[in-house]
Amino acid sequence: MATAVDTTPADTTDATDPGGAGKHSRSFGLPVATALVMGNIIGGGIFTLPASIAPYGTVSLIAFGVLTVAAIALALVFGRLAARDPRTGGPYVYAREAFGDFAGFLTAWSYWITGWVSNAALAVAAVGYLNVVLPVGGSHWSACLTALVLLWLPALANFAGTRYVGAVQLVSTVLKFVPLLLVAVGGLFFFDPSRMGPFNSSGHGAVGAVSASAALLLFSYLGVESAAVSAGEVRDARRNVGRATVIGTTGAAVVYLLGTLSVFGTVPHDRLVHSTAPFSDAVTAMFGGGWGGTAVAVAAVISMTGCLNGWTLLSAQTPYAAAKDGLFPAAFARRRRGVPTFGVAVTAVLASLLTAYNYLSGSTRVFDVLVLVTTFTATVPYLLATAAQLFHLVSGKGESVNRSRLVRDAVITTVAAGFSLWLMAGAGYAAVYQGTLFLFAGVLGYAVLAARRRRSAS
Template sequence: MGAVQLVSTVLKFVPLLLVAVGGLFFFDPDRLGPFNSSGHGAIGAVSASAALLLFSYLGVESAAVSAGEVNNARRNVGRATVIGTAGAALVYLLGTLSVFGTVAHDRLVTSTAPFSDAVNSMFGGSWGGTAVALAALVSMTGCLNGWTLLSAQTPYAAARDGLFPSAFTRRRRGVPTVGVGVTVVLASLLTVFNYFSGSGKVFEVLVLVTTFTATVPYLLAAAAQIFHLVAGRPEAVDRSRLVRDSVVTAVAAAFSVWLMAGAGYAAVYQGALFLFTGIIVYAVMAARRQRKQAR
């Protein structure tokens, strides 16, 4: 998985960087539209767009989820998370700015392939769509490879702690095969549902639901750090960095709550239903564990 991820990341990073940096040489401020064209207030518009935007950054926790497979995890997980997020943010911001400055605003708001339009505008011709499609194919292959195996790590860890069915602990050549199989089936069903729905609004809601459910673990992680800081546990608190850690944790917790609110009522409602379903699984597992202890 690591080898495939490395190759696919490089192959998709190069064209993205080309558009992000190359587009700045073709940038025309007259092509920019209004900063806020949503018709809502600035705070509401930023909150709503932030929830959608986070979907692009989901996976920032990937290095932490797979920490058990990482050499020198205490050092490398933190570095991978910070460097990876910073690098992605830089490319995304520059790429978005380049697209805004190379494609006219009235054309951009109706565009179904803004990066393709930006490439065609920068270099002429109509081959931009093909080039971007190839880069997107490489990107999707890398994402599918990484997310399939990564998604299986969470139920595997939960199963090892007795919080999920024991079948998810089965591994073959180090891979939790049951988790991979369930992940593939659920993701395929979700894709088919989204495809046959034929509505961009449905996709938007699914994106927001995904963002909401992904933000919950972020909030729980921040809450866990707050617990360690307040309790003063020596193994979890570095006294020399107490002030810095407290500020970062408070900001992270507030940011997570803000993103949940920005996801909107429909996403929070549906996301909460998915989370509540987990209570049933937990109740069954807790009962089975208690019954074994009674024996």
């Protein structure tokens, strides 16, 4: 049996949130929710991904297939959890409902860290692609200013309301998929198997090669939870969150697999392993000319801007849900035009400070460590969400008595849990160590908030 949920129209506003409604606040339908998932999964990494896994040979495509099945299993779990409890917050809501306040806080805290650090990383990466089109990276100051503009434009779209967030997300997703599909589908017509290179060029056994290439691919599917986190803004969330999550994850997987396969078959293997712009090389091989690099750069900037737009909203949604429950400072519960504006502002400010430090300190070491930590913090909510689903299945809470469906859900949840653990292991020992420190640093803040709640209740 699910816990009580918001009963306001379309689950988009609260009785205590008079600023949440209005003409600028609009719930997402299935197309925008799907675009949110696909747009957040597919960022800028796809533009370098084929070159990253090329040294392992075509065996890496097997790793891609295995990971795709596991990611879809995780998407199905989020769909089942959202059908049970379609409130804004996603993994935070599921973990807190199953295991209590502390688990909920750790989920919200880790997801928030992931959000603002990842936004800083996206902005820095986008500057590199934008510099191919416009000379914006001539100095640390100009590059820093450009990155800050790229951070704050999506934030301003969020301030304008969910209506504009959805519009930007839908348009950016469509625009970035045009060049990606050009390579993914068009490349099949120029496909030459002789260019793919050996099946296994890693120097290890097939199993070892699959595991090694999977470590690079694991993080390609971060973002499958996007619709679940914003469930309160999705129309008919019990139905559409699950559909959007599965469709969006499957769509992203198709683009990933076809794009990688096309690049493998159009760019010679010995050149691909040293490529810094594999999609650009693929376009040049397909059509000739020197415009491929510019086209890919434009697509990458559009892709990352769409990611920043979606992740800015998601980074504020989880603290918003936690603040409503007293597990984050109350200011994070402020919402205007359907968007947690205080959370958006704090996320943008923290990402801006980290970005500025990256450019102006003269060293990227601290920044690189923080980015690596997010690969760990992002998986904590996944693992707790799958644990919550396992809890419901074993306890029978709110589950159907249909035995075949119960077995199917148990298998899917087990695969999703294994995927979450695999993600965490793939982050590496150093990231897990640093991430654990980040995670438990929040415990001090939780102690203060819990003490205040108890004192207010007494």
